[in-house]
Amino acid sequence: MKPAPFEYHAPESIADVTTLLGEHGDDAKVLAGGQSLVPLLAMRLTRFPHLVDLNRVEELRGIERENGTLTIKAMTRQAIAEHDDTVAAAAPLLAKALPFIGHFQIRNRGTVGGSIAHADPASELPAVAVALDAEDRRSLRALIRGASEGAPADTRLAGLVPTPTLPERLLRELAERGSIREQGVLLLAAGHPCGPAVLAAASDREPDLFRIELAVARTLAERAVRGSRRAGRFLRDYVAATIDRDNCRTALVLAAIGIEEPTASLFLPGGGLRPEEFERATATRDPVMAARALGAAGATRDVAPILLQHATSPADLERALEDRAVTTVQREARLNPLGPAPVLLFLHRLRQQSIALARLVWGAELGVPPAALAGAVVA
């Protein structure tokens, strides 16, 4: 079969691309590597009277790293990003995920922008985007807690995994900031999405750690929901389950501390748990009763035993819920090895390894016997 007739345009600048797209509106489609679009056109599953080829637009190609931010321009071939040292240093997860995309002929033509714009449910790059935000959140929590407790910079850095938006240098600079407010200023200056939220929440005279962490969680949850909207079922469910886990943890903490004000503003939307179920749990003012209330709610019923078992220990609860999430991802990775689950699993393992490595280093420094440290090794 051949594509339906179309007019071919080959602009050489972004200005010409935007003019063409403005002129032809919905009748025009941009062509990047063609790996997804061309088969759709050839099989006549889609048709457009105008194709705007981006391949001659030099301005849309390239990889840059400046002021802690990694920029991969839309028309950069996946194979170029895969072998680029800057990407490997600033975003190790991305570098590890790229070789999983199809085979090398596909990556030689396919572009990073095309893959994200196409947002195929089984594609690697949208999963990486969600996973990297989750990693940012863990790092920010560790750094913010460290600053509030006055822990030394090196301790705060232990086990953190760099990402494109929080590369190693920025992590180190954040660890050196003595207050959460200063960390917020630095995040804002580096253009990190959580900068405004951290700065606003930390500007109170007596910053409340719990609310600052919640502000970070809210920003990243909103991004994850937006990012997974066009992705497949597994990634959407993964994001929703992560948000539900956050809300459960928040509800149990609020029930334990017995807050007077309404708790609706502390609820994160985007999961399966409903705001009224969250408020009902916090209103119990008792973590065990709150765990029962959450367990009765449809979206979190399957984690009811975990909620009850760890109702009075938020740290243990978080670990148990995380283990549960890993088991779910492992199962999905076995069932669907070409989907996004293997990438998420890789990330979980990478983090466990880096935390274990930090434990080994600190253990050796503190003279802990090697036999006691052996348990920290993660293969």
Ligand SMILES: Cc1cc2nc3c(=O)[nH]c(=O)nc-3n(C[C@H](O)[C@H](O)[C@H](O)COP(=O)(O)OP(=O)(O)OC[C@H]3O[C@@H](n4cnc5c(N)ncnc54)[C@H](O)[C@@H]3O)c2cc1C
């Ligand atoms: C045999 C085969 C196996 C594959 N295996 C995998 C795999 O394992 N994992 C995986 O992730 N992917 C896989 N892919 C998809 C591949 O990664 C494509 O590169 C990707 O889906 C689209 O990128 P592209 O540059 O070819 O975009 P195109 O096919 O040119 O465009 C795809 C869509 O994105 C739009 N678009 C492209 N660039 C832009 C832009 N800059 N701005 C706005 N819209 C834009 C186009 O209009 C079009 O709608 C496979 C493809 C093939 C043919």
